[in-house]
Amino acid sequence: MRPMPGNAAERGYALSEVSCDALLREFRKDFRIFAPVRLEGRGRFSDTDMVRYGEIRNFREMELREKSLFSPKEVLFPPSETLFHFAETGVREPSLLREDGKGLLVLLRACDIAGVDRLDAIFLGNGPEKDPYYEARRKRVVFALIECGPLGASRSGSFGSCFCVSMGTNRASGYALVLRPEDDGLSLFLEDPAFAAYLPPDAVRTSYAPSFPLEDPFPVRVPDPGDMSRAVREESLFSAAFWKDYDSRCIACGRCNTVCPTCSCFTTYDVTYEENASAGERRRVWAGCHVDRFTDMAGGHRFREKYGARMRFKTMHKIHDFHLRFGRHMCVGCGRCDDACPEYISFAACIDRVSRVVDAAASTGGDDHDAR
Amino acid sequence: MTHVDLWNDSPASSRECAEDCRCGHGSEEPGRGSGNPYAFRSLRIRDIRVQTEQDATFRLEWPGDEVPPPRSGQFFQVSLPRIGEAPLSVSDAGRDFLEMTIRRVGRVTEGIFACRPGDALFLRGPYGNGFDPRDFRGRHLVVAAGGTGLAPVKGLISHFASRAGEVTRLDVLAGFKTPGDVLFREELEVWKKGAAVRVTVDRGTTDWTGPVGVITTLVPELAFPDPENLTVVVVGPPLMMKFTVLAFLDRGVPLGRIRVSLERRMSCGIGKCGHCKIMDRYVCLDGPVFGAAEALALED
Amino acid sequence: MPRDIVRKKITKNAYRITSKRAETCLRVRVPGGHLDACLLDVVRSIAERFGDGTVHLTTRQGFEIPGIPWERMAEVNKAVRPLLEALEVPLGVTFVDLDGGYPGAGTRNISACIGNRVCPFANYDTTALAGRIEAAVFPHDFHVKIAVTGCPNDCIKAHMQDFGIIGQAMVEQDASRCIGCEACAKNCLKRVTGAISMKNNRAVRDPRRCIGCGECVLVCPTGAWSRDPRKYFRMVILGRTGKKNPRMAATFLEWADEEVVLTVLRNCYAFIDAHIDRSLPKEHLGYIVDRAGWPAFREAVLQGVSLDPPLRVAETLEFSGYFYERDRVFR
Secondary structure, three states, X not given: OOOOOOOHHHOEEEEOHXXXXXXXXXXXXXXXXXXXXXXXXXXXXXXXXXXXXXXEOOHHXXXXXXXXXXXXXXXXXXXXXXXXXXXOOEEEOOHHHOOOOOEEXXXXXXXXXXXXXXXXXXXXXXXOOOOHHHHHHHOOEEEEEEOOOOOHHHHOHHHHHOOHHHHOOOOOOOEEEEEEEEOOEEEEEEOOXXXXXXXXXXXXXXXXXXXXXXXXXXXXXXXXXXXXXXXXXXXXXXXXXXXXXXXXXXXXXXXXXXXXXXXXXXXXXXXXXXXXOOOEEXXXXXXXXXXXXXXXXXXXXXXXXXXXXXXXXXXXXHHHHHHHHHOOOOOOOOOHHHHHOOOOOOHHHHHXXXXXXXXXXXXXXXXXXXXX | OOOOOOOOOOOOOOOOOOOOOOOOOOOOOOOOOOOOOOOOEEEEEEEEEEOXXXXXXXEEEOOOOOOOOOOOOOEEEEEEOOOEEEEEEOOEEOOOEEEEEEEOOOHHHHHHHOOOOOOXXXXXXXXXXXXXXXXXOOOEEEEEEEHHHHHHHHHHHHHHHOOOOOOOEEEEEEEEOOHHHOOOHHHHHHHOOOOEEEEEEOOOOOOXXXXXXXXXXXXXXXXXOOHHHEEEEEEOOHHHHHHHHHHHHHOOOOHHHEEEEOOOOOOOOOOOOOOOEXXXXXXXXXXXXXXXXXXXXXXX | OOOXXXXXXXXXXXXXXXXXXXXXXXXXXOHHHOOOOHHHHHHHHHHHHOOOOOOEEOOOOOEEEEEEXXXXXXXXXXXXXXXXXXXXXXXXXXXXXXXXXXXXXXXXXXXXXXXXXXXXXXXXXXXXXXXXXXXXXXXXXXXXXXXXXXXXXXXXXXXXXXEEEEEEOOEEEOHHHOOOOOHHHHHHHHHOOOOEEEEOOXXXXXXXXXXXXXXXXXXXXXXXXXXXXXXXEEEEEOOEOOOOOOEEOEEEEEEEOHHHHHHHHHHHHHHHHHHOOOOOOOOOXXXXXXXXXXXXXXXXXXXXOOOOOOOEEOOOOOOEEOOOOHHHHOO
16 A cells, blocks of 8 residues: 655656556546547538547547637536436436436546536526536536646647636636646646545656646736626616627627536427427527527517627626626636637637726726727 | 327326426425426416417416415416426415416417316426515505516405505506407406506507507506605516606606516526526526616616 | 641640740649649749740649740750649659650649638648549540539539539537537528428438538537548539530539549540540540430449449439520520
């Protein structure tokens, strides 16, 4: 038996690719492991890859050097899930709610851990009821942090859109271990010493300790929610001219919603199976405030028909409304919305625009001189 | 559409769920006993009263001994499994009944309209704050309702119209598009015993003898003998509510004395799905009844 | 000016008869229409040293370098060597004499839209495929026009060629990712063939209407639609402009893989050889097939092609063209 690791300096390990596979084998006895995976040729454009979350069995399947296009939220809150099965004899809940399965080990970055915290706020905390489907998965989740490094990850490629430092989500807590991809294998840090039990015998002790991003490629000025509330009351924020830009720039495709680690909205509907009309299911799917029909009521009334109004609604939710309810921003600065927007709309830039309006309102006592 | 006969083939047959289901049947509180807040329980339709070509009032059996009745203005998520779920507001409730006045506007309500007495609807709820009659006791209550907006306040009006003295004065303004759209004709007559009831229609017909015009035209006629003790409730479509609130403001009624019930696309009913969020409020959790000041500040 | 020029020989060497008797003009091939910018210097240098200092950009994405005196052809052929070495040799085209200029010009430059190196709509690397086609068919003296395009938008006008190759995306759906937003269905209906409909709030593709454009992959916000990484092509054939019966090419093959495409292209030369009207200086393939018959053509070009699904072969060719029946139009 290896002695239990003590202080931080003694919790770093180096694992070769082979020993990573041994580690994953051990993990898989207790966990299903979810990590970013590279799906070759499955990207939006031909001959491009898709990086998104998938269940993995070995080291080679993980893609730890790229930001996944879709966030890990789909591990907890899948794009489409069955709430109830309907059969002639009655209603049945999916087995998810009945069975205690294996743990779910999720490899994710600091911003994404913050993202899960935001999902927790909605699914477990908003109102007296908890969402049992979310909770059934959430209570089984263990986080493994993918290290971004002081500037390594945050400077290149898809990390150019990151603004976690601005959002204060560059550091995380509540993870059991930290991983850093190396040329041959991983550096590993055991935050939770209990996980030493999974280490293969050939794991080498090192001085590795994780580090976190210290600076964003493009720092974003995040307005104070209180100042925003004031600008709303003084009618300078909602009337700001820049929202109208998005009327024509946004195409309401919803990609910013689907890639967002914190967008939690869903729509529920029933289906009847074609083969057996007396059977069917109640299903819920991701919904997005940018997408048509999100606010449609049965009588035909709808709200926020203009895309600029949808952009404003989302922006307010991400950096103001949620904060009023839960005391922290919903947006975690992962930058995925900026990566995904086919019209190159930057949400980070939108936050900056809000800041300018809020600042102007503060300095002029409420008059909106230069909304842009 | 295909008529889905509410989950069971014969209305008379037993409608027990499968052994292992947790849809809430037989639980303490409808839809809430199972631990799954999305589960629903069945309530049998006692009778159906046609109101207009597109509206009808469904009275359901309510297990009043188990559960206190919901309030007017609260809503249930009503299911027809394999068709869907819709938020429907309580138009009245008592110890042994729950009443919902429903407009036929979508797949689910179409399905409900195909039901007959004895059939079951599947409900979870109630959700939202609704109107608490205690809030209005001893006050001058003015209720202004547009179209189907009368449904969520019907129980509230009935309560006070039949209990002389609980409020100092009760005014009911009801606006409908045409005489054919008038809801609760019988109740409107009954209410006249305990309330000043005014019904207007946007477009009259030859046999319509009442006032013609939008509901705001009725506001100037109202007398406010005790303005300090006034409470106004406005319910209806978004534009109607906006202009009616403005009409009361014109009459000098302070915003703080006006309440509105917001219509949004409630879906999950428990603050998760996001459809009914307006700024930092969730209509399903924090509403649908809001003070007008707050409601006006909630901008979509 | 030389006294005696063998017209057929110089044509085969990629020079052409021009309206100026003392001068010729060189055709430079750029397979796939994409080249290293430094090669423009080579073209420029040839034009300035031997030609009149101008260059024509052809519709087939080659260059024509005019104003070259006949007697300088040998020098020009030597000067062309860097182009052959950069644009042809790497593709696998072999040359008997790299200083002898182009060994053929009948089968024209393989042109290509910009393809997926740049264009988001393209379903494959068009330039690369053009290169592999070049290696399969060049040099050849029969006049055959081939163009490849990334998607059914057909920016290269593959429909005006003897053979047009159009990229097809075999799209696949991960139904568990479909959120019923209808983005794909609406887009397909508005912009394409309406091959996607909604069933139980999920998108369902009708393979009989799907032309493999891949737009559903582009618009899907959840990545539910993706392309099978294997590449497929629709081949349209026997389109043409011209003085007799201009017409759009008609679909011959769908969901053909690259090997099928290359085999059909290779096979067409034997068919031409067997049926061409040699009394004409160059008979276009379409007219040969009009005369020899579509079944004979089909049989000839499909030799050695395995007809396994998903490949589909047209039973008939649906051409839309016209004859110059002027009296009917102009009264």
